[in-house]
Amino acid sequence: MRTNKNIIGFWGYPHPDLLEKYKQLYPNAQWIDFDIDYGFTDQNILPESYCSIIKNIINCAINYKENLIVILAPIGKDKCDSGWFAYEILKDMGFNIIPSTFEEKNRKRDVKISVSDLPLRKKIELITKGIYAPQNLEIKTVKAKFGFWGVPPNDLSVLELFPDETHVYGWTRCVEAMAPADIELEMYIDKDVPTVFYSQSFCSKAQLAKYLADKHNGLYIDMDDKATNSTKAKIEAFLRLR
Amino acid sequence: MINIVLDAGTTWSKIIEVSSSSLMKDYSKYLIKEENGRKYYIMPSCKLKETGFKFDKGTGHMSLSMLKDEKAYENEVIALIQGFRQKTADDGTILDMGSRDSKRAMFKNGKFKDLDWNSSCSSSTGATIEMLLKFYNIDVKSLVPAEEKYVITCGIFGLEKIMDDISKGSDAKIAVSKFIHGIAHNAWVFAKKPDKIYLSGGFCENECFVNSLGRYCEVVPLGRFLLCEGLL
Incomplete structure (x- = not known):
């Protein structure tokens, strides 16, 4: 049939x-x-x-x-x-x-895209696409000026506010590392890198995002559907002031 | 050369024009004061478009279409910090309470440390108070700070508490004062409970709010034009 x-x-x-x-x-x-x-x-x-x-x-x-x-x-x-x-x-x-259920850590691999010089939105799109289509790219590592911690946001346009020298942390980095349940990696950040801790509104990961932002003097933001002008302005201000 | 700058808030627009400029001559009814070679205006934001003006610099999203050059737009938090820095080099917290949002920035050892922007909840903002004062026909100057406060997690729930108390016979002025006390407490918590707050925005002129906030920390009102001054 x-x-x-x-x-x-x-x-x-x-x-x-x-x-x-x-x-x-x-x-x-x-x-x-x-x-x-x-x-x-x-x-x-x-x-x-x-x-x-x-x-x-x-x-x-x-x-x-x-x-x-x-x-x-x-x-x-x-x-x-x-x-x-x-x-x-x-x-x-x-x-x-x-x-x-994918909770084991024995397949863990080094991250490349998360620390690359690609635009942040491109990094996150490549990481999520890599779940079902492996990405074999020639990519260049860059020293981090800023960090983005969290899951891929519902409104990806917010990622375009960040410079290319932004490293990816949190669950998205865990995905690239093939360890999406590795809580230690999810909570890992580079202490000297000013980081925006993002959570989707009504997501339980907001617990982690707020806690880590306070602990590491980062910026906590949560967004529901689309990023408001004020949310974008808050991120812009943080990137300019830090 | 910068002659006129705009802080376009959701309900009120603040404008500073250098005294040698006369662009605002037909809008003298909105003139608040003139000092140090500058004229200070506050007008309803809904009247802003009809002026047809193009400003030299601006902040607040409504200003975007009213600038001579879109590059002359400044982020609101940056404008706030620049204005604050013109007033003092002190460490501490600057808190701007607007019509619908509040912004804060914190300095430590002379350096920027932290910021936040509560962008959408009316429970901590001025538009709710303005509506209440109009609805109950209350002169803001007649409000006496209340010992008690409503615990306000949401503006709508807060209004419900006011109406509930009034329906039980409470005086509207006392109910609104308790609401303002609740907002002041929220503002202090939002500012991370500092010992001292430099206050910006329309709430500087609300004595009931300033005194209610003063229950929790020292308050230094810096007026409504701080963001505008940060553009000059």
């Missing part, structure tokens, strides 16, 4: 063995990162005031439903409790969805 199902959806960092299995099973599938905001209409399944990333996941799943082969769904410490609940909701709604 002919099928038009050609999409594999995922969020977070599914276990590499699971990624490899589905790459081999469906070599021509299109991989789509459900964490990202593609501008779909909110399906009103989650509360209005809730993590935009988790809302993206639900909205993506419903939008792509007819074309989905499977959803690979991290539910462990490599993602968050909200990822686990999102998995349960989508399973209950009848999606073909596979839970994934």
Whole structure:
């Protein structure tokens, strides 16, 4: 029977063995990162005031439903409790969805993109793309002038405020290191590098972001959907003053 | 040469014009004072567009379309810090309380240490107070600082507490004073509980607020034109 199902959806960092299995099973599938905001209409399944990333996941799943082969769904410490609940909701709604836990550290590798001279937005886009498509790039390491700590923001445009000499820390760095549940690496920063600690509003990682910002005299920001002018101005001021 | 600068707030715009310039001559009703070769104006921001002026420098997002050159735009926190530094070289905390947001910067050992910008919650800002004073027809000068305060985590919840107390027979002035006390406490916490606050913005003219904040720390009001002065 002919099928038009050609999409594999995922969020977070599914276990590499699971990624490899589905790459081999469906070599021509299109991989789509459900964490990202593609501008779909909110399906009103989650509360209005809730993590935009988790809302993206639900909205993506419903939008792509007819074309989905499977959803690979991290539910462990490599993602968050909200990822686990999102998995349960989508399973209950009848999606073909596979839970994934990627908490081991034995695959850990050095980071290159996080400390490169690429624009910050490009760095983070390459790191997240690298989850399902390895990035073999010639890249140059640069000394950090600033740091960006956190998950990829829902509004990626905020990253364009930073100079190219910005290193990536937090969960995004853990993803590049193939250790998304490595809490020590997630909490690691370079003490002399002025760092912006970012959290998505309504995300439990705000705990870490606020604590680390206070501890290391950085700037804590949280953003909901899109960055407001004031949020952008606050970051600009921090970058100019530090 | 800089003749006229603008701090375009959400509800009120602050303008400083050098005395030799006469661009604002038709808007003398908004003149607040003239001193040291400068004229100081405050006008409703909704009237700003009709002037058609192009300013030499500006801060506040509403000023962006009213500048001679978009490069003459200055970040609000930077303008605040520059204005603060013109007033004093002291260490400490400068806090700007605006219509809808509050900004602070902290200095230690003569160097910038920390900043924050509470950009969206009306629980700590002036527009809520202005609306309350109009709604209950209260002269701000008649307010007496309240011993008690409302714990205000959100402006809307704060309004609910005022209305609840008034419906139980409380005097509106006392209820608004408790609300202002709650805002003052929030401002002190937002500023990281310092011993001394240099205050900027419209709240400098609200004695009830200044005295309520004074329960927690020393307060040095620097007036409403600090950001504008930071542009000169």
